[in-house]
Amino acid sequence: MDTSDGKTIAPRITAYATGTLDEALQRLHGFGPERLGRLTNHAPMAVEALAARGQAPGVHRWLDLYAGKLEDFPSRVEPINAADRRGALGDPRRAADWIDHFTRALAVRPWRDVLAEWWPRLLPGMYGGSTHPVIRVGHAVRTLLAGEHTEARLTELAHSLGYWAARHHPVSVHRSALPYGVGTAPAAVALDAVVPIAERDGGFPTRLGRVAELPVWADAVTDPETVRARLAELVRAATHRYATHGHGEETMLVHAATAPNAVLRTLPALPHELWAPSLQAAWTASAAVTAMYAPDEPVPYVPPGTITPEEVAERALAHGDEHVIKLTDTALDFADEPALAAALRAIEISAPLR
Template sequence: MDTTGVLDEALQRLHGSGPERLGRLTNHAPMAVEALSARGQAGSVHRWIDLYARKLEEFPSPVEPITAANWRTALGDPRRAADWIGYFERETTDRLWRDVLAQWWPRLLPGMYGGSTHPLIRVGHAVRTLLASESTAPRLTELAHGLGYWAARHHPVAALAPLPGADSAAAALEAVPSLTERRGTFPDRLDRVTGLPVWAATTRDPAQARLRLVELVRAATHRYATHGHGDATMLVHAATAPNAVLRTLPALPPELWAASLRAAWTASAAVTAMYAPDTPVPFAAPGAITPEEVFERARIHGDEHVIKFTDTALDVADEPALTAALRSLHLSEPLR
């Protein structure tokens, strides 16, 4: 983890920008710079922001302060993003951040699918930094921005029919039925998902839930190598969303872990249903390569989804995961 102060400088630089642009596209910069810093690439952070800056928009205007009495009426209202961020900035200033997270996690978890799961992923990056290092003001503010964005984009899924499942995460992902109609935005497609295979639904033990979540992240990461061509950008979320949950578990009470697993499975499986192709395309890594070399290639490539997916692949840390990361480089346009 970066101890040079560069990450804090970068977060302060970015907190003047809003969580989205063009009305619905996510600002990925805070997540990408956290990944770069966590992987020993703090020296490239400001240069990366310079390249990404054209995708940033001004911080939105507030509407009305959110309080303990009125928060329910503002949940899921993207117009209230500034209000929600302000609320969580106050909360993380006045209280321990772990207490704030534990209180709001079960409230926000059912709506983790809003914003194409990006708010959850942003929280996962923020929590990783807070768990690994000092709780500086910019890092606490980053958690507040992530939680506020999540609350503003809170979007539950409709009741899903339980379909025949499988014993493993990999087999369950393979059993996910593809949508017959694939036009439209992420929310449009999500509304068309009516059923998903049952997997890990009966898990209640926290330790077992964590192991199942590790298995899911690994399976989704591996699967990208052969199925990422369905949508190079959106399919990374089948792995990065559950990994954000996995990264957050150590900061949460264990009694929340099983529900977190179930929500993560729904997110990963829904993304698979919406974007994964029916026919895999084999992809072979070009010879032996180290995790450090793979991440260096991702840094040079610069695409925000490539950086974040490669960061997740390094968490999995096996050869198929590194192959999947290289596949993301081949499928995505570099940041220029």
């Protein structure tokens, strides 16, 4: 697949070590999507990324290390019904109810139909849960697009969509058309034009509430293949940017790349009419995270040397941090020099899983 700058993205994953991945997902589905009432369970995303990148032999060992961050599946309140949906949307207390709802839906309808129905409903609220719900959906959809619709993978999609519905959180951000043409500029230029918020204390929800204005970018794009190309360009630019800007907040700035990449990975499963609004939601997420966590100054770029993509994946597994694993997974979608440098930078500045 080509991007708008003529560069080619590395081939998407087309096969998994199915047994290991499904075993890991089954092992995880007895646990909830969060812990401590606010922190995301990253394990389903990380094990999918490891399996996709040839690291399946280390998946269960990694899970053993991560097990202390897992909490039991949450309590149910009452089943979601048509009359209740609007009130239950965005209510984290209803996470189990939403997961049950999508489990029932996926048991009787094709997964693409369920996704197409709910994607436009959920897309405006992709900023809840620090964008983790949409990222988890992107990982789940990638497994299904690989061609094996196993029970574990469909259950994972139900958990992912249920988590998104429970953490659904829209934002209202003014779009400013800047005088020097950011709207049609390369994605890297657009990200450079994002103005950091003035007060950069507090967690993700607090900072998100302070993002009042973002530049317009790619808002006139409607052709599906151009949408795909611009979205891929955005993911690449955000990934490359991490190599020099990741120190602003080594964990949260990962999402400037992984959130739009989740949308990019989902596009092939969606009707074309949903692609353009998906691009705009992904841009808002990436730009907002940039505004919330960008450092005052970049650091010099450090080339990755002669390391191979396979070696980078191995280093990410050895390091173990879930955000390192997920950024590396996104970087390996491109596997160019700046993307590998970004993955190595994440490994360098992030605390390892112990």
